Amino acid sequence: MDHTNIPRTVPRKSATFDDYTLSEIRRAAATGLYDIRGAGTKRKLPHLDDLLFLGASISRYPLEGYREKCGTNVVLGGRFAKKPIEIRIPITIAGMSFGSLSAQAKEALGRGASAVGTSTTTGDGGMTAEERGHSSTLVYQYLPSRYGMNPDDLRKADAIEVVIGQGAKPGGGGMLLGQKISPRVAAMRTLPQGIDQRSACRHPDWTGPDDLEIKIQELREITDWEKPIYVKVGAARPYYDTALAVKAGADVVVLDGMQGGTAATQEVFIEHVGIPLLAAIRPAVQALQDLGMHRKVQLIVSGGIRNGADVAKCLALGADAVSIGTAALVALGDNDPALAADYAALGTVPGAYDDWQDGRDPAGITTQDPALATRLDPEKAGRRLANYLSVLALEAQTIARACGKSHVHNLEPEDLVSLTIEAAAMARVPLAGTDWIPGAGRY
Amino acid sequence: MCGIVGLFIKNPKFESELGTMLSTMLDVMTGRGPDSAGFAVYGKGHDGVVKMSIRGGTATDFNAVAADLERATGAALSLTVRSTHAILELPADRESAVRAALHDRHPDLGVVGSGQRIEIYKEVGLPADVARRFDLARMTGTHGIGHTRMATESAVTTAGAHPFSTGPDQCLVHNGSLSNHNVLRRTLIREGIGFTTDNDSEVAAGYLTARLRQGDTLKQALTRSLDALDGFFTFVVGTESGFAVLRDPIACKPAVMAETDDYVAFGSEYRALADLPGIAKAKVWEPEPATVYSWERAA
Amino acid sequence: MTPSPHCIDLATATVRELNQRLHHLTADGDPGIWRVLNPAGGHAIAVGLNAPVTVEIDGHVGYYCAGMNKSASVRINGNAGVGVAENMMSGLVHVRGDASQAAGATAHGGLLVIDGNASARCGISMKGIDIVVKGSIGHMSAFMGQAGTLTVLGDAGEALGDSLYEARLFVRGSVASLGADCVEKEMRDEHRAVLHARLEAAGLAGEVDVSEFRRYGSARGLYHFHVDNVY
Numbered sequence: 001m002d003h004t005n006i007p008r009t010v011p012r013k014s015a016t017f018d019d020y021t022l023s024e025i026r027r028a029a030a031t032g033l034y035d036i037r038g039a040g041t042k043r044k045l046p047h048l049d050d051l052l053f054l055g056a057s058i059s060r061y062p063l064e065g066y067r068e069k070c071g072t073n074v075v076l077g078g079r080f081a082k083k084p085i086e087i088r089i090p091i092t093i094a095g096m097s098f099g100s101l102s103a104q105a106k107e108a109l110g111r112g113a114s115a116v117g118t119s120t121t122t123g124d125g126g127m128t129a130e131e132r133g134h135s136s137t138l139v140y141q142y143l144p145s146r147y148g149m150n151p152d153d154l155r156k157a158d159a160i161e162v163v164i165g166q167g168a169k170p171g172g173g174g175m176l177l178g179q180k181i182s183p184r185v186a187a188m189r190t191l192p193q194g195i196d197q198r199s200a201c202r203h204p205d206w207t208g209p210d211d212l213e214i215k216i217q218e219l220r221e222i223t224d225w226e227k228p229i230y231v232k233v234g235a236a237r238p239y240y241d242t243a244l245a246v247k248a249g250a251d252v253v254v255l256d257g258m259q260g261g262t263a264a265t266q267e268v269f270i271e272h273v274g275i276p277l278l279a280a281i282r283p284a285v286q287a288l289q290d291l292g293m294h295r296k297v298q299l300i301v302s303g304g305i306r307n308g309a310d311v312a313k314c315l316a317l318g319a320d321a322v323s324i325g326t327a328a329l330v331a332l333g334d335n336d337p338a339l340a341a342d343y344a345a346l347g348t349v350p351g352a353y354d355d356w357q358d359g360r361d362p363a364g365i366t367t368q369d370p371a372l373a374t375r376l377d378p379e380k381a382g383r384r385l386a387n388y389l390s391v392l393a394l395e396a397q398t399i400a401r402a403c404g405k406s407h408v409h410n411l412e413p414e415d416l417v418s419l420t421i422e423a424a425a426m427a428r429v430p431l432a433g434t435d436w437i438p439g440a441g442r443y
Numbered sequence: 444m445c446g447i448v449g450l451f452i453k454n455p456k457f458e459s460e461l462g463t464m465l466s467t468m469l470d471v472m473t474g475r476g477p478d479s480a481g482f483a484v485y486g487k488g489h490d491g492v493v494k495m496s497i498r499g500g501t502a503t504d505f506n507a508v509a510a511d512l513e514r515a516t517g518a519a520l521s522l523t524v525r526s527t528h529a530i531l532e533l534p535a536d537r538e539s540a541v542r543a544a545l546h547d548r549h550p551d552l553g554v555v556g557s558g559q560r561i562e563i564y565k566e567v568g569l570p571a572d573v574a575r576r577f578d579l580a581r582m583t584g585t586h587g588i589g590h591t592r593m594a595t596e597s598a599v600t601t602a603g604a605h606p607f608s609t610g611p612d613q614c615l616v617h618n619g620s621l622s623n624h625n626v627l628r629r630t631l632i633r634e635g636i637g638f639t640t641d642n643d644s645e646v647a648a649g650y651l652t653a654r655l656r657q658g659d660t661l662k663q664a665l666t667r668s669l670d671a672l673d674g675f676f677t678f679v680v681g682t683e684s685g686f687a688v689l690r691d692p693i694a695c696k697p698a699v700m701a702e703t704d705d706y707v708a709f710g711s712e713y714r715a716l717a718d719l720p721g722i723a724k725a726k727v728w729e730p731e732p733a734t735v736y737s738w739e740r741a742a
Numbered sequence: 743m744t745p746s747p748h749c750i751d752l753a754t755a756t757v758r759e760l761n762q763r764l765h766h767l768t769a770d771g772d773p774g775i776w777r778v779l780n781p782a783g784g785h786a787i788a789v790g791l792n793a794p795v796t797v798e799i800d801g802h803v804g805y806y807c808a809g810m811n812k813s814a815s816v817r818i819n820g821n822a823g824v825g826v827a828e829n830m831m832s833g834l835v836h837v838r839g840d841a842s843q844a845a846g847a848t849a850h851g852g853l854l855v856i857d858g859n860a861s862a863r864c865g866i867s868m869k870g871i872d873i874v875v876k877g878s879i880g881h882m883s884a885f886m887g888q889a890g891t892l893t894v895l896g897d898a899g900e901a902l903g904d905s906l907y908e909a910r911l912f913v914r915g916s917v918a919s920l921g922a923d924c925v926e927k928e929m930r931d932e933h934r935a936v937l938h939a940r941l942e943a944a945g946l947a948g949e950v951d952v953s954e955f956r957r958y959g960s961a962r963g964l965y966h967f968h969v970d971n972v973y
Contacts, residue, residue: 033967146848146867149829151790151810178966190850190869190888192908195965200886204866205806205825205844207675207695208620210445210475210593210711214785214824218806221761222790240596247477247593694862694881697824697842713783713802713823727802727821729842729861732881 024267035267036175038100038356038366040168040259040304040326045276047259047304048313050423051416052432055402063401070397071407074321076298077159077228077251080220084228084251085137085158087321088117089393090408091311094256094302094325095141095161095232097123099176099185100263100356101329102373103130104381105365108332110134111378112385116393121161121323123263124174124199126188127153134382139230142219145174145199147189151222159252160219161230162212164203164241167260167303170234170274174199175264179359182368209244216249230254235280235303236273242287246297254323255284257303261326263366264357277303277314279426282413285318294318295409308395315396316411317427324392331388332381333363445605445618446472446570446591447698449679449709451686451738452584457705460720462582466574468708468715469589473570475618475711476591479604480573481565483614483681486584488560493538495531496556496563496608497545498601505529508549515544526576527601528555528564535559553602553639558612560584560683565604585740586686588679590616597642607645609636610652612683617644618711619675619696627671647672651680665689665735679709687737694732701725707738747775747798757784764814767793781807783823788816791833808835811852827854830871843880846873849890855944862899865892868909874944884909885921893940895950906960912937914955925961933957 013019027035056062063070077084093113098106100123107130113120119137126148132138140157142149154160165171176185176197186193206215216229231245232254245253257277262270281301288294301314302323314322326334335343337350342362346355356366364375400408403415417432418424424431425438448468452458461484469480488494499505509522509531518537523530533541538557545552556563564577570591574580590605597603606614624643627650632638636649650671654664661682668678669692677696680687688709690698701708701716703725710716713727730736750760760778767773773795781787785804788797791814799807802820812831821839830849837845840858847863849871859877863885870889878896885901887909897915904921910933911924920926934952941950 036967146829146869149848150831150850151792151812151829154790154810192965195907196967198886198905198964200867202695204847204863204885205828208618209595210618211697211805211824213474214805218786218789218809221758221786222810224762224765225758237596244593244595692881694843699823699842712804713821714785714804715783717782717802728840732862 036177036264036357037267037270037354038261038263038265039270039354040261041271042354043271045259045304046278046420046422046426047276048278048310050278050419051313051427051429052419053309053312053316053399053403053415054417056404060404062404063406065398065401068401069406070401071409072393072397074298074409076300076321077230079251079293079297080249081159081226081228081251082224083158083226085119087119087137089389090315090321090396091305091389091392092118092139092300092321092323093120093328094260094323095121095123095139095163096325096329097125097176097263098128098131099123099125099180099189099368100366102364102367102376103128103184104373104376104378105329105332106131107134107378108376108381108385109328110138111382112328112331112389113137115382115386116389118389119158122157124176125185126150127156128188132156134378141232143174143199144201144203145189146204147191147199154219154223157227159228159230160223161232161254162216162219162250163232165234165236165256166232166262167234167256167258167274167277168262169265169269170236170258171201172265172269172273173201175357177264177357177359180357180368185368209248212244212248220249228252230300232256234258234260235275235277238275238280239283239287242284242299243291246288246291246293250297252298252300253284253288254300254302255280255319256323257301259304260302261329276426277301277305278423281314281317281319282426282428288318295320308392308397309399311392311396312399312408312411313416315408316415317413320409327388328385329365331385332365333376333384334361334365336363339363445593445616446475446711446715447616447618447677447679447709448472448589448711448715449587449616449681449686449688451586451707452705453703453707454705457720458585459583461584461587462578463580464706464708464719465582465587465589466571466579467718468710469574469579469591470571471715471717472589472591472711476593477569478594478599479565479567479592479601480570480590481563481592481604481606481616482574482577482579482587482589483556483561483563483606483608484579484582484584484587485560485612485681485683486562486582488558488683490559491535492532493535493557493559493611494562495533495538495541495554496561497529497531498553498555498565499527499529500551501527503527503529503552508545508552511548512541512544515548516540525564525578527566528577530562556606556608556614558608558683561608561612561614561681563606563608563614565590565606566601567599567604586681588614588616588681588686595620597640600640602640603642605644606681607640607642607648609638609645609649610655612681613648613652613655614681615644615648615651616679617647618677619691621647621672621674621676623673643674647676647678655682661685661687662735662737665737669733677711684740685737687735688730689735690730690732692733698730699727700730700736701727747777749777749779751779752782752784752787753780757787760787761789764788764791764793764795764797767791767795781820785823788814791816794833802839811835821858822856827852827871830854840877841875845875846871849873851890853940853943859896865890865909868892872940872943874940874946876944876946878915881918882921884911884924887911891936891940893937893944893955895946903958903960905964906958908960910936911958912940912955913958914950917956917958920958923961923964924958927957927959929953929955929957 258274862880903924
């Protein structure tokens with residue numbers, strides 16, 4: 001036998017121990033600390049892409065695009081609040097803090113949202129004058145840490161969002177690393193400058209729905225029952241959490257799927273805790289229907305919304321509106337290929353940059369570095385966001401008209417079919433071309 | 444997630460007031476638990492006689508049921524009907540025969556508790572309505588425990604309402620949420636404890652029953668439960684002669700107690716105690732976390 | 743003599759009516775003294791006050807009494823439920839009896855005086871408030887306390903000052919245990935002066951000897967994530 005010419009197998013890498021996994025093991029071995037990063041899950045998950053709309057043809061009649069009316073407005077908070085808010089499009093900006101984002105980015109979000117008649121949301125760390133000034137409708141988050149929480153801003157807000165969790169980390173508290181605790185952020189949060197900030201995972205003065213009811217009563221009393229009160233949860237047990245938020249007295253439930261982003265959290269949390277948006281909407285809607293509260297208590301969903309089709313699909317599954325975070329940052333200029341050289345200097349590439357916790361964002365968005373932050377022009381970035389939001393609304397209308405709806409809220413689950421068995425089971429719509437909904441039990 | 448009330452009478456003069464006091468306390472806790480309500484009252488008992496609390500429906504003909512059970516078992520039964528529930532009194536040595544006959548011949552009915560003195564009533568609906576339909580205000584006894592429920596993960600049904608009774612004259616109510624009840628339930632089932640719901644609180648009741656069967660005192664069983672049960676809880680527990688309170692070590696769920704020469708009272712909130720006689724002069728305090736508080740009636 | 747106070751009886755009026763009337767008071771003009779009867783453990787009594795009014799509550803109150811208080815002086819002639827004076831900004835809240843859990847939680851300013859005991863998580867996430875407890879406090883008090891002072895004449899429960907930031911803790915009695923990153927610190931003259939000022943504000947000047955207190959604060963070991971301080 002010729003031992004010199006045996007064909008060799010090509011080098012084969014493990015599917016289990018892939019390059020990323022190997023690099024993470026080495027990183028952990030070197031530091032002894034879990035990986036902390038920003039953004040949302042990066043793994044492939046069953047998502048809204050696996051759903052398709054059934055456009056009208058002979059059995060149903062479509063509406064004429066651009067001419068026949070297709071409403072997009074949403075009223076939020078009519079259950080108890082004396083002053084419910086109305087937004088022109090069913091797409092809101094999710095809570096993102098000043099601290100995690102630069103003041104310029106917060107201003108840009110306010111400008112963009114206001115230009116198209118929708119709301120933006122504060123985050124952990126309080127309300128800035130810039131964001132209040134540039135946001136026609138501003139939702140003030142009430143978080144476990146209560147950083148920057150004060151009654152004056154509560155009274156200035158248009159709505160209050162009691163945050164119990166977020167999709168990136170249901171059950172976890174916040175983090176903000178020292179690089180971003182600038183003098184202004186530190187002062188707003190009453191923290192020493194430059195420390196790695198931890199936030200609590202539970203609210204300090206209530207736990208559970210029976211006590212949440214009393215907390216909501218207090219917030220209503222402080223604000224004279226004027227402001228809508230939202231309750232935000234990360235998607236994990238959406239049926240129960242939605243039902244309990246309603247029982248505790250919420251006007252609006254905000255449900256964030258695991259694709260939702262974060263400023264900084266353990267990677268293991270982002271990738272392994274919570275359920276995808278696709279799987280979360282129907283149980284939440286079911287809870288509202290079981291309580292006779294669907295469309296009375298509004299449901300806002302978020303976590304990986306990217307285009308008008310995503311918006312329309314969420315509404316068809318029963319949501320009243322959606323919320324966007326990551327996509328809004330991209331509209332502002334996050335991960336822009338034009339900054340490839342800057343990203344390369346950080347050891348990454350456009351589209352992969354997720355070290356939002358580091359505060360070295362070349363786009364000037366997830367940073368407190370004054371030099372970097374001035375790279376973002378709030379007016380121009382706000383304009384880009386407004387454009388993008390308009391496109392989302394137009395796309396959702398396009399689909400709604402094609403399905404014969406004069407308001408996007410008239411989209412129904414029956415307007416959808418699924419491409420995969422997984423999505424069919426999770427969204428509880430039939431596999432395309434069949435009447436089969438796999439495992440059509442309850443949540 | 445719920446509201447809890449409990450009352451342990453020290454001065455026998457107040458035994459006739461037990462139901463009145465308890466029903467007021469229960470009504471005040473409606474906000475914490477509008478889904479269902481229930482209560483256990485420890486009234487009069489007789490040696491050798493067991494009271495079985497039986498849950499039916501609005502259409503149940505309990506007289507026919509009792510007659511049928513008498514025919515089937517030959518046991519002499521006495522019956523008291525209160526709305527959807529009935530109390531069957533029978534010779535203690537016939538309890539297992541009657542239970543078996545009930546199970547076989549009337550599977551739509553359920554035994555919610557039994558013992559020499561305990562009576563348990565629970566229904567879906569607002570606490571005030573539940574108290575009224577069973578006429579709690581006119582019940583008398585030495586101690587009683589009530590519960591208003593805001594269901595978290597298990598179903599809003601009568602069976603899912605508290606109190607849970609898993610042993611003779613025992614009952615437990617719970618405010619909070621346990622995080623290891625599924626694995627513990629499987630262990631307890633192997634030890635012969637029966638469960639009728641998927642409710643986490645029933646597992647806590649079953650755990651105490653298992654410990655009491657093995658000879659623990661109520662205080663010992665509760666102390667041991669601090670290690671066995673994970674999660675958040677405030678418990679109020681009743682036995683034939685005892686009344687106890689326990690909170691988990693983190694103690695997020697509220698608890699207020701009041702004591703006078705005449706009674707010991709428990710409420711999830713002070714509001715529940717505000718109308719009790721002599722409350723203005725009562726000793727009012729918050730029970731410490733991970734600390735068993737218990738009272739026993741003199742034999 | 744002050745004029746006869748405004749009186750609201752919660753046996754006949756609702757908490758909502760009470761708060762509405764208190765919210766209509768402004769800093770200019772004399773907001774007067776308000777007396778609240780029959781609170782019966784009710785929740786959210788005198789919350790969101792925004793004027794230098796004096797409110798006297800006769801009886802026990804429920805959750806969040808004087809929550810988010812600004813400028814007002816609220817005295818509770820009884821016990822207080824969960825979260826009394828939570829997120830207070832300024833002013834005074836005085837509990838004549840005991841306080842339940844999370845007293846003064848996340849509060850930014852003002853003075854909270856508790857004549858009796860406070861239970862678990864007293865001063866949790868405090869952000870500048872001064873709290874004086876004449877009795878003892880429960881476990882996990884001053885958890886993640888960021889700023890302000892917590893002065894306790896009695897004892898402290900388990901895990902005092904866990905994950906503490908810059909809040910300053912003074913305890914006269916025993917401490918069951920210190921939480922993660924909380925350490926005893928030297929009591930220097932500047933600290934005695936701070937403590938004396940707090941005691942004076944609480945009406946205890948001359949009644950209590952500052953030298954009997956020990957000071958606890960953050961070891962600042964958790965300020966930066968690294969391999970040896972992950973919990």
